[in-house]
Amino acid sequence: MNLFVASVHRDLLVHFRHPSEVLNPLVFFIVVISLFPLGIGPEPGRLKEIAPGIVWVAALLATLMSMDSMFRSDFEDGSLEQIVLSEQSTFIFVLAKVVSHWLLSGLPLVLLMPLAALLLFLDEAGIWALTLSLLLVSPTLSLLGGIGAALTVGLPRGGLLVTILVMPLYVPVLVLATAMVQAAEAGADTIGYVYWLLAILLGSVCLAPIATAAAVNVATDQ
Amino acid sequence: MDGHGIYIWAAYGLTLVVLAANVWWPLMARRNIIRAEKSAMSKVMSRRAAGLDNSAIENEETKREDRS
Amino acid sequence: MLSWFHRLGSPKTFFEISGRWQVPLLLLAVLMLTGGALWALLFVPPDYQQGNSVRIMYIHVPAAILAQSGYVMMAGAAAVFLVWRIKLADVAVKCIAPLGASITFIALVTGAIWGKPTWGTWWVWDARLTSTLVLFFLYIGIIALRSAMDRQAGAGRACAILALVGVVNLPVIKYSVEWWYTLHQPASFTLMEKPSMPVEMWLPLLVMVVAYYLFFFAVWIMRIRNEILLREKNTDWVKQWLSIQ
Numbered sequence: 001m002n003l004f005v006a007s008v009h010r011d012l013l014v015h016f017r018h019p020s021e022v023l024n025p026l027v028f029f030i031v032v033i034s035l036f037p038l039g040i041g042p043e044p045g046r047l048k049e050i051a052p053g054i055v056w057v058a059a060l061l062a063t064l065m066s067m068d069s070m071f072r073s074d075f076e077d078g079s080l081e082q083i084v085l086s087e088q089s090t091f092i093f094v095l096a097k098v099v100s101h102w103l104l105s106g107l108p109l110v111l112l113m114p115l116a117a118l119l120l121f122l123d124e125a126g127i128w129a130l131t132l133s134l135l136l137v138s139p140t141l142s143l144l145g146g147i148g149a150a151l152t153v154g155l156p157r158g159g160l161l162v163t164i165l166v167m168p169l170y171v172p173v174l175v176l177a178t179a180m181v182q183a184a185e186a187g188a189d190t191i192g193y194v195y196w197l198l199a200i201l202l203g204s205v206c207l208a209p210i211a212t213a214a215a216v217n218v219a220t221d222q
Numbered sequence: 223m224d225g226h227g228i229y230i231w232a233a234y235g236l237t238l239v240v241l242a243a244n245v246w247w248p249l250m251a252r253r254n255i256i257r258a259e260k261s262a263m264s265k266v267m268s269r270r271a272a273g274l275d276n277s278a279i280e281n282e283e284t285k286r287e288d289r290s
Numbered sequence: 291m292l293s294w295f296h297r298l299g300s301p302k303t304f305f306e307i308s309g310r311w312q313v314p315l316l317l318l319a320v321l322m323l324t325g326g327a328l329w330a331l332l333f334v335p336p337d338y339q340q341g342n343s344v345r346i347m348y349i350h351v352p353a354a355i356l357a358q359s360g361y362v363m364m365a366g367a368a369a370v371f372l373v374w375r376i377k378l379a380d381v382a383v384k385c386i387a388p389l390g391a392s393i394t395f396i397a398l399v400t401g402a403i404w405g406k407p408t409w410g411t412w413w414v415w416d417a418r419l420t421s422t423l424v425l426f427f428l429y430i431g432i433i434a435l436r437s438a439m440d441r442q443a444g445a446g447r448a449c450a451i452l453a454l455v456g457v458v459n460l461p462v463i464k465y466s467v468e469w470w471y472t473l474h475q476p477a478s479f480t481l482m483e484k485p486s487m488p489v490e491m492w493l494p495l496l497v498m499v500v501a502y503y504l505f506f507f508a509v510w511i512m513r514i515r516n517e518i519l520l521r522e523k524n525t526d527w528v529k530q531w532l533s534i535q
Contacts, residue, residue, distance in 0.1 A: 155438050155439065168459070169455070169456075171467065175467065179470065218448050229346065230342060233403040236396070237400060241323070244389060244392050244509050252512070255516060255519050259532050
């Protein structure tokens with residue numbers, strides 16, 4: 001438990017001192033969303049219809065942008081190897097990393113949802129569903145993305161590779177989350193989607209750190 | 223063939239090309255490996271035959287290569 | 291039984307055994323592929339709905355089946371490598387990825403070509419093609435990771451982890467894509483569905499499926515043998531084998 005708290009505390013502290021690493025993906029998120037009206041046309045009706053998809057794709061891309069740094073600084077200064085060699089559980093360490101990543105990228109994205117909804121003319125039902133879906137899914141994104149981050153941490157240009165590796169894993173949550181928002185806008189009940197997204201989240205919490213920890217072990221065995 | 227002929231030929235043709243390439247590629251690779259290794263082996267053997275096989279000298283050379 | 295398993299894991303043993311079966315396997319595969327293709331092209335009656343374009347099914351469906359089972363085989367080899375550290379399993383994973391990607395590519399493109407006379411468009415985002423596309427990306431991921439890590443020590447284990455992560459996600463992805471498709475196309479005639487087919491139609495399909503599998507194993511073995519030669523080139527048995535080539 002000590003390692004967990006210490007790790008999250010340290011990550012939050014470091015990022016509060018250098019906020020650009022946290023802010024860049026968020027700015028990227030808004031920029032991407034803003035490009036769509038410029039590309040498609042400003043009619044509210046059309047934008048509202050495709051808004052869930054746009055917001056979600058932008059959120060995925062922004063998350064992947066921030067994923068690269070999850071383990072990189074620890075890898076570079078050698079502390080990753082220290083933790084793996086120590087008696088501490090790598091699983092707990094990975095979980096701590098995922099939590100701090102979520103606090104610094106997933107949670108801010110959730111807070112930006114109303115702004116995104118404003119830009120794309122989502123109505124109230126849509127905003128609620130979008131925010132809830134992102135709240136449920138963003139931890140999963142951090143969990144699954146952590147696998148890709150750990151696999152590529154030793155590589156010089158790992159950033160884009162993480163996207164290729166992790167995107168297929170994001171397909172199910174993307175499909176479910178956008179369907180949930182569309183259902184909410186149509187007035188249908190969304191509790192089923194919530195259950196599915198929760199189930200996927202729980203499954204990822206249990207399984208993803210195993211793969212991530214294994215990948216961290218590989219990366220520090222060089 | 224009720225106008226679908228071109229599609230059928232395109233599909234079969236592409237499949238043939240990809241499958242053939244998958245046979246051709248390892249065959250070429252095998253030939254290259256054998257050629258490369260045989261020439262490397264014969265180089266070593268001709269050096270030995272020319273009396274250059276002084277293991278101390280060879281160890282020096284490998285050490286120099288490793289450093290560079 | 292276990293000792294046979296471990297013996298097969300020795301590159302030398304594998305190389306010798308596969309050397310004897312390589313050529314017959316490849317010949318048989320090519321024979322069956324040609325025979326099956328000719329059967330599909332000339333002797334299968336046209337479908338009453340799709341006309342002659344149904345003949346594409348005979349090269350698309352086996353490819354789609356093999357694309358998926360190829361990934362599962364890769365994951366199996368990856369698991370063997372991670373658990374028992376048999377290096378030949380890592381060779382198997384490395385060699386199967388490009389082959390699986392090619393087969394998936396065939397499935398994708400023949401599926402798209404099949405769609406044109408039926409749907410009128412070159413691509414349609416139906417469940418089968420979409421999940422085949424995602425499968426293609428999964429293969430590409432393995433290949434990309436391997437090539438980015440090429441000479442590094444952990445490359446084998448990293449790719450093995452990725453393969454296992456992929457195979458665990460594969461059913462989730464497939465199921466979610468199929469469900470997604472029913473959301474957006476409620477009443478649809480599925481292009482690739484196989485209603486009860488008469489024998490004249492499924493027998494050549496069976497031949498093609500078997501032929502594709504044989505071909506897959508034959509080419510896989512060819513690639514594995516090459517990789518063994520590369521990795522073991524400093525051993526005596528390889529030097530001896532090379533000298534008689």
